[in-house]
Amino acid sequence: MNRVSICFIIPYYKVPLHLLARCVESVRALGDRADWEIRLVDDGTPGHEAEQYLRSLEDSRIHYLYQENKGLGAARNCILETCEKEYIHFLDADDYLFTTQLIQATDLLDRERPDLLAFGFKKVYDESTMRMPEEKIAVTFRGSGTAYMLRHNLHGAAWGYFFRRKTAGDLRFIPRIYHEDEDFTPLLWLRMQHVIVTTLPVYAYYQRPGSIVNDTDPAKVRKRYDDLNTVLCHLREKTKQLPPVQARALRRRTDMVAMAAIYMLMKESPDRAFLYDVLERMRRENFYPLPRAHWSPLYVAFRLCTLCPALVSLLGRTVFHRKRRTG
16 A cells, blocks of 8 residues: 555744644654645745745745635635645644654554545644643544534644545635634544544644734634625524434534633633624524533533523623723
């Protein structure tokens, strides 16, 4: 059997060059253990520093593409249209892969050739390259993506797995929105018949100040919740087009994302007016209070809380009081 082939897709926009170098070198550490390539999409960054850096490596496996700024989803879609490798992995330019764990995951991918191989991650907080202690890879699930979604919660980030390009078919990211992964990932998993899940921490998730998830600008926070509502509505529409078992799996995922959104909203809202405004919009779309279901004990308990407006108000006041004390 030929070596497994992998395309690492890296969207790039105004990431410091030393972080990009850390990212790229973490893939190059694979050496010849796989037939790999990097396709970096520069999403309209001013200047040519990234292009010059990549060309200086003189590595024919690394490809640079420039596009006018269209957002993360469009950058990924651009490569999905043209990539010919067997597997895809999405890698953010300010993150990187742990060498030993990446080699283990790639070896497993090579041996078993699943439709999708999911793995764990570790948050990192500095700009150096951390090395994780070596550990034996442990598989925690084998089966279809639908079966997994009916019993487990997904980690929505699209960088958390390798997937077979052909099995993904025509699935693409919604362009120009935040939370595009929360839409793409569950729809992708529903298409996967042979899924392997391991907790091995392969991905180094850098907590960069000023990144989208850490940006507290009210306009950015507003857009995140508006876009998340768009994703929830899109997933709900998709359930109407699916067979019953897959539809149930997607409903579970949609409700769990709604639950997480309400929880994060209580923590992130700049003020009570913002909180109640977002909740009212979720109410109009029937995502708040949470739909009646028994997806998990936590879901049931949290849903009961959302049925009581006074309790939601109390939780909101508690959060904002703590913000004022610590701000």
